[in-house]
Amino acid sequence: MRFSRGRNFMFRVPEGKELLGFINDFAKKNNVIIGAVSAIGSLKNPKIGYFDEDAGEYKVIELTGTYELVSLAGNISVKDGEPFAHIHVALGGSDGSLYGGHLVEGEVFVAEVFIQELLGEPLERKPQENGLTLWDAMEL
Amino acid sequence: MRFSRGRNFMFRVPEGKELLGFINDFAKKNNVIIGAVSAIGSLKNPKIGYFDEDAGEYKVIELTGTYELVSLAGNISVKDGEPFAHIHVALGGSDGSLYGGHLVEGEVFVAEVFIQELLGEPLERKPQENGLTLWDAMEL
Amino acid sequence: MRFSRGRNFMFRVPEGKELLGFINDFAKKNNVIIGAVSAIGSLKNPKIGYFDEDAGEYKVIELTGTYELVSLAGNISVKDGEPFAHIHVALGGSDGSLYGGHLVEGEVFVAEVFIQELLGEPLERKPQENGLTLWDAMEL
Numbered sequence: 001m002r003f004s005r006g007r008n009f010m011f012r013v014p015e016g017k018e019l020l021g022f023i024n025d026f027a028k029k030n031n032v033i034i035g036a037v038s039a040i041g042s043l044k045n046p047k048i049g050y051f052d053e054d055a056g057e058y059k060v061i062e063l064t065g066t067y068e069l070v071s072l073a074g075n076i077s078v079k080d081g082e083p084f085a086h087i088h089v090a091l092g093g094s095d096g097s098l099y100g101g102h103l104v105e106g107e108v109f110v111a112e113v114f115i116q117e118l119l120g121e122p123l124e125r126k127p128q129e130n131g132l133t134l135w136d137a138m139e140l
Numbered sequence: 141m142r143f144s145r146g147r148n149f150m151f152r153v154p155e156g157k158e159l160l161g162f163i164n165d166f167a168k169k170n171n172v173i174i175g176a177v178s179a180i181g182s183l184k185n186p187k188i189g190y191f192d193e194d195a196g197e198y199k200v201i202e203l204t205g206t207y208e209l210v211s212l213a214g215n216i217s218v219k220d221g222e223p224f225a226h227i228h229v230a231l232g233g234s235d236g237s238l239y240g241g242h243l244v245e246g247e248v249f250v251a252e253v254f255i256q257e258l259l260g261e262p263l264e265r266k267p268q269e270n271g272l273t274l275w276d277a278m279e280l
Numbered sequence: 281m282r283f284s285r286g287r288n289f290m291f292r293v294p295e296g297k298e299l300l301g302f303i304n305d306f307a308k309k310n311n312v313i314i315g316a317v318s319a320i321g322s323l324k325n326p327k328i329g330y331f332d333e334d335a336g337e338y339k340v341i342e343l344t345g346t347y348e349l350v351s352l353a354g355n356i357s358v359k360d361g362e363p364f365a366h367i368h369v370a371l372g373g374s375d376g377s378l379y380g381g382h383l384v385e386g387e388v389f390v391a392e393v394f395i396q397e398l399l400g401e402p403l404e405r406k407p408q409e410n411g412l413t414l415w416d417a418m419e420l
Contacts, residue, residue, distance in 0.1 A: 137151075
């Protein structure tokens, strides 16, 4: 759970790309195994998830139209042997109201992304009984 | 106000822990005196605060149920001689609607935390006339 | 799009200052050409923007009163030859409801800011046909 610092990336994702897939592809191509991700921008027709504990899966909420990407926060770690981005977003409508949750997908209108690579023992996601894939928890 | 970079921590908080207390205990145990904190995950029955300037104290809003932790942002500095985390959160309900404010407490369902330690002259919180405890302000 | 790490700044903005202008002035005074910005705090009468694609400009939403600054995320790059901060915010009302978008302006009640300088080839904003000023996009 303690890491040294690796590379720093800041870039704009091309318009029209699917954001979550782009971040995952970026991590794979650049071999970013562990990292922190943040971004701002604007997304079209984003789909966000709310984890339904009883069902053990994400309920998907489909928004239509263009939303300000007010915050994007998350991390990169290893799932099924590959870099995997876990990302949450807050999205602002034309009246300033906000929606948000787990990023399922979103078409980029604008996305300015900041990725901080971390170096060390990989954090690995493992399937849990509750339906999520999580790192081992850290006890204090 | 200028710092060099210290250690980097990324970890999952065990389910059932109270998140704000865990971050404070983590900082104390690891002697993180100054730092930046971010996280995503999911919280149960979170309590958030809105600072009521007239009353000089936080009004506490108690949410019930499980919320996506859409963003968590804040810092660690010194208050009363100990590391102290000041944290704000955005929380997403099952329909994607967001709530947020100053984190008062929240039970962890999932919390993936990133802490960047900073090294330098400690930032210290001091009681203000308005009821808050703040660092000295920086003039440009 | 790959950068090495520069200086780290964490500071409180004085009460009463306009936040976006303060961050821009800070970047100019300290010659921060590229960076990542985050903050929490509380803002008075903030104005936020939603980019109206058809009009090719921001629609400005004026909020009145004091809002928790639940998240502030963005970056510093170069526009018209000078450091320029692009910032998005989520703002919490007294009932915990959130509003947000592109930060146009906001009077500081409290603002605790974290700026991570990046070093490398400057990212430069250039006017686009759609009315925005953006960096060149990165192809994978």
